[in-house]
Amino acid sequence: MKPSLTFWYEFASTYSWLAAERIEMLAAQAGVDVGWRPFLLGPIFAGQGWTNSPFNLFPAKGRNMWRDMERLCARMGLPPIMRPNPFPQNSLLAARVATALPVVVRPQFSCAVFRAQFANGHSIADRAVLAAILDDIGEAPPDALAAAEATKTKEALRRTTDQAQSLGIYGAPSFTTGSGELFWGNDRLEQAIAWAKNETATSVDNLDARTP
Amino acid sequence: MKPSLTFWYEFASTYSWLAAERIEMLAAQAGVDVGWRPFLLGPIFAGQGWTNSPFNLFPAKGRNMWRDMERLCARMGLPPIMRPNPFPQNSLLAARVATALPVVVRPQFSCAVFRAQFANGHSIADRAVLAAILDDIGEAPPDALAAAEATKTKEALRRTTDQAQSLGIYGAPSFTTGSGELFWGNDRLEQAIAWAKNETATSVDNLDARTP
Numbered sequence: 001m002k003p004s005l006t007f008w009y010e011f012a013s014t015y016s017w018l019a020a021e022r023i024e025m026l027a028a029q030a031g032v033d034v035g036w037r038p039f040l041l042g043p044i045f046a047g048q049g050w051t052n053s054p055f056n057l058f059p060a061k062g063r064n065m066w067r068d069m070e071r072l073c074a075r076m077g078l079p080p081i082m083r084p085n086p087f088p089q090n091s092l093l094a095a096r097v098a099t100a101l102p103v104v105v106r107p108q109f110s111c112a113v114f115r116a117q118f119a120n121g122h123s124i125a126d127r128a129v130l131a132a133i134l135d136d137i138g139e140a141p142p143d144a145l146a147a148a149e150a151t152k153t154k155e156a157l158r159r160t161t162d163q164a165q166s167l168g169i170y171g172a173p174s175f176t177t178g179s180g181e182l183f184w185g186n187d188r189l190e191q192a193i194a195w196a197k198n199e200t201a202t203s204v205d206n207l208d209a210r211t212p
Numbered sequence: 213m214k215p216s217l218t219f220w221y222e223f224a225s226t227y228s229w230l231a232a233e234r235i236e237m238l239a240a241q242a243g244v245d246v247g248w249r250p251f252l253l254g255p256i257f258a259g260q261g262w263t264n265s266p267f268n269l270f271p272a273k274g275r276n277m278w279r280d281m282e283r284l285c286a287r288m289g290l291p292p293i294m295r296p297n298p299f300p301q302n303s304l305l306a307a308r309v310a311t312a313l314p315v316v317v318r319p320q321f322s323c324a325v326f327r328a329q330f331a332n333g334h335s336i337a338d339r340a341v342l343a344a345i346l347d348d349i350g351e352a353p354p355d356a357l358a359a360a361e362a363t364k365t366k367e368a369l370r371r372t373t374d375q376a377q378s379l380g381i382y383g384a385p386s387f388t389t390g391s392g393e394l395f396w397g398n399d400r401l402e403q404a405i406a407w408a409k410n411e412t413a414t415s416v417d418n419l420d421a422r423t424p
Binding site (some may be wrong): 048057058060061063064067068071088165167169182183184188191 | 224260269270272273275276279283287317377380381382383394395396397399400
């Protein structure tokens with residue numbers, strides 16, 4: 001009955017990076033398991049009529065996002081953010097690689113992809129960048145890249161994105177609990193973890209109540 | 213040299229309500245003065261092509277906003293949120309009244325308007341609703357409503373909205389410091405207050421450095 005939280009993230013999303021850097025430690029402190037679910041925001045944005053990031057479509061919003069990221073990186077002790085060029089990056093291949101990898105290595109791979117992009121300014125659409133990360137974490141790059149482009153991986157990523165949309169997800173990062181409670185944004189990570197923990201506590205109480 | 217923070221709010225904005233409920237206590241604890249600046253989001257949204265609230269334009273975003281507000285009201289010990297009908301409310305008259313009122317009564321008036329709307333479901337476009345609030349806070353309703361509709365008040369509110377836009381504001385609530393640092397959203401209130409406090413501390417240090 002260990003509580004769990006699903007972490008929905010998009011590799012091109014700046015605030016997904018911040019959540020990825022924090023979630024494992026915060027969840028461990030609360031005794032909550034985390035399921036890492038990379039998905040694609042592009043199809044969801046397209047569904048609401050956007051063909052680009054809202055941070056590009058709405059320049060004032062974009063300017064403040066980059067400034068907010070500068071402040072948050074400093075507060076969190078992260079390297080200063082580098083704006084990848086172009087922004088947003090094409091995250092399709094990275095999301096497919098993450099989908100195909102064993103779930104136990106997804107966090108490490110994903111954090112490395114975010115750092116390559118936002119701390120080092122590398123292109124995450126570049127196979128060589130992803131291959132170097134795979135090599136670093138001990139996954140054979142040719143195998144992982146081949147698995148990423150297998151039909152079943154492409155289909156799995158499409159299903160994940162469809163599932164995100166059917167859960168009401170419209171941005172990244174998002175967090176969902178077992179009961180379907182949805183939290184949007186890095187700012188809600190602590191509340192999402194507390195909710196997941198409390199849901200399970202309630203279930204345990206219910207079980208106890210049934211035991212004479 | 214007391215530090216100060218400007219609080220930019222829109223009466224129709226749910227998250228502006230939450231910030232209005234919290235800002236005076238948090239700022240007082242930090243020794244920061246707050247300048248309450250009601251403005252209109254409508255013209256700013258129109259400038260980016262929106263003729264309605266993003267919470268209506270993007271239904272998934274809207275659904276999660278209302279759920280988020282339910283959770284946040286419960287956490288903050290506020291009354292459960294009531295969805296005003298229509299949403300967003302026409303906030304023009306309320307913003308004009310707040311603009312015309314003496315600045316010392318703006319916080320009390322503004323909090324009462326937010327509560328009338330979001331805790332009691334009243335229409336803040338209704339002169340009678342605003343008159344009752346004015347009466348409650350000891351401001352003569354006929355005088356305050358007449359002042360609200362004076363040409364100089366209408367112009368002052370337009371200038372405030374123009375100034376908000378020129379500061380890079382694109383949503384509400386927002387917070388700006390003396391140096392022009394911009395924070396967006398109720399979630400950034402604590403950081404904005406800390407920034408305002410620190411800016412002044414730095415200025416004092418600079419002054420001290422100039423004193424032999």
